[in-house]
Amino acid sequence: MFFKNNKEPHEVFTPRQSKVNPNMYVARPDLEARLRQSLTGTQHVIVHGESGTGKSWLYKKVLADMQAVVLPINLANASRFGGIAAEMKNALERLGTATQTGYSETKSSEMTAVLATGGLEHEKTFALGTKEPFEACCAHLRKEAGKHPACIVFDNLETIFESDEMMNELANLIVLLDDERYSEYRIKMLIVGVPTGVRDYFNRTRNRATVANRLQEIPEVSRLSQSQTAELVKKGFVQELAYDVQSDVLSRVTEHVAWVSDRIPQRIHEYCLEIAQLAQERDKLVGVDLLEVADAHWLSRSLSNTYSVIENLMNERDTKIGRRNQVLFCLGRVEGDEIRLSEIEALVRTEFSRTTENKTLDISTLLSRLAQGDDGVAPVLRRSPKGDTYQFADPMFRMCIRAMLIKDSERQVVSKRSISTIAAGGAV
Numbered sequence: 001m002f003f004k005n006n007k008e009p010h011e012v013f014t015p016r017q018s019k020v021n022p023n024m025y026v027a028r029p030d031l032e033a034r035l036r037q038s039l040t041g042t043q044h045v046i047v048h049g050e051s052g053t054g055k056s057w058l059y060k061k062v063l064a065d066m067q068a069v070v071l072p073i074n075l076a077n078a079s080r081f082g083g084i085a086a087e088m089k090n091a092l093e094r095l096g097t098a099t100q101t102g103y104s105e106t107k108s109s110e111m112t113a114v115l116a117t118g119g120l121e122h123e124k125t126f127a128l129g130t131k132e133p134f135e136a137c138c139a140h141l142r143k144e145a146g147k148h149p150a151c152i153v154f155d156n157l158e159t160i161f162e163s164d165e166m167m168n169e170l171a172n173l174i175v176l177l178d179d180e181r182y183s184e185y186r187i188k189m190l191i192v193g194v195p196t197g198v199r200d201y202f203n204r205t206r207n208r209a210t211v212a213n214r215l216q217e218i219p220e221v222s223r224l225s226q227s228q229t230a231e232l233v234k235k236g237f238v239q240e241l242a243y244d245v246q247s248d249v250l251s252r253v254t255e256h257v258a259w260v261s262d263r264i265p266q267r268i269h270e271y272c273l274e275i276a277q278l279a280q281e282r283d284k285l286v287g288v289d290l291l292e293v294a295d296a297h298w299l300s301r302s303l304s305n306t307y308s309v310i311e312n313l314m315n316e317r318d319t320k321i322g323r324r325n326q327v328l329f330c331l332g333r334v335e336g337d338e339i340r341l342s343e344i345e346a347l348v349r350t351e352f353s354r355t356t357e358n359k360t361l362d363i364s365t366l367l368s369r370l371a372q373g374d375d376g377v378a379p380v381l382r383r384s385p386k387g388d389t390y391q392f393a394d395p396m397f398r399m400c401i402r403a404m405l406i407k408d409s410e411r412q413v414v415s416k417r418s419i420s421t422i423a424a425g426g427a428v
């Protein structure tokens with residue numbers, strides 16, 4: 001017997017796959033430990049992080065390792081179906097348990113009653129056929145889990161912000177789990193969403209002190225570390241695809257991937273998928289020469305909206321200096337999330353020393369324009385509440401700028417990598 005590796009790029013690099021691929025999963029020991037601890041504690045848990053940072057893979061991995069039984073509730077569906085209870089019903093039906101466990105819609109007002117009166121008489125025995133969806137879920141989960149942990153995951157919290165009704169519905173469920181009747185099921189809730197979402201959630205929930213008391217946050221799920229990024233790239237190309245890649249090439253490819261993707265897991269997969277598909281076409285040979293084409297493919301396939309925003313912001317090609325282009329380029333060089341005026345000014349002066357010598361640069365005006373957004377174009381920056389720093393309005397802008405803008409050191413001007421050449425099959 002011999003081992004034949006015939007995995008396809010899209011089976012290895014899976015930017016949008018919700019199911020965890022254990023072969024590609026990069027361990028995140030700190031976050032995993034925090035999540036595990038929180039899940040074994042007495043409070044319910046919040047996981048927050050920007051889109052694509054790996055929240056879903058993280059909780060799925062940790063819960064699977066704990067042998068927990070999980071009921072995923074997609075709050076995006078709750079918005080479509082008009083309520084969390086409705087989505088719980090769907091979730092139960094998907095599990096094919098509705099008939100076994102049973103629930104009755106007429107009882108669903110009971111939940112509100114419990115909260116209003118501060119408790120309901122505890123019924124020692126209740127008929128299986130009369131549970132409202134939430135209790136039916138709890139009962140089902142506990143039955144399935146036996147001695148193992150049982151968890152309801154509410155993912156995509158941000159999708160219900162606009163609805164006070166659903167926000168309160170969720171808050172009510174959290175409080176309800178303390179009620180004797182529900183607490184015996186020992187169900188953990190895990191709430192997952194983007195950071196602004198989570199903050200808003202606390203601010204907008206009616207009984208926020210009560211709810212906040214019952215919730216614990218783990219640290220923000222954010223970009224991978226350099227070494228985790230390297231591990232991911234190596235797993236993909238070497239271990240899973242068994243491509244032909246020299247070690248010095250691998251480190252240069254990794255460095256570039258880390259830079260353009262901002263080390264966001266989803267973006268790393270996306271970008272590596274581009275490289276892998278290009279390499280596949282030429283005998284699985286990975287080379288540094290593929291990066292330029294990969295940049296263009298990635299920009300056009302995954303960042304095209306962002307690309308056009310930046311494109312619209314750029315000075316016309318023939319302005320002499322193109323100060324705004326220089327500033328955009330330098331925004332991409334900033335490593336941290338906070339962008340300081342002084343840092344940008346210093347960067348512009350070093351990167352473009354000749355065109356800035358003995359000149360006053362009105363960087364402050366340029367930055368505040370980028371934070372205002374022009375003529376229906378989305379703002380690229382967001383000013384901090386204190387007003388002294390900026391952040392990218394969306395992390396995608398940074399990635400896009402990094403992959404898109406090219407500095408001509410000779411002429412000290414910045415130009416864009418064109419994505420229109422791709423259709424013709426050419427490099428850029």
Ligand SMILES: Nc1ncnc2c1ncn2[C@@H]1O[C@H](COP(=O)(O)OP(=O)(O)O)[C@@H](O)[C@H]1O
Pocket residue numbers: 013014015016017018024025026027028049050051052053054055056057058232265266267269
């Ligand atoms: N720990 C990880 N190791 C390897 N790849 C990951 C990891 N976490 C996430 N990914 C990749 O990133 C993609 C997006 O992750 P996901 O968990 O769906 O992000 P989020 O839920 O934060 O939007 C996944 O489909 C997967 O390809």
Ligand SMILES: [Mg+2]
Pocket residue numbers: 055056057155
């Ligand atoms: Mg997710």
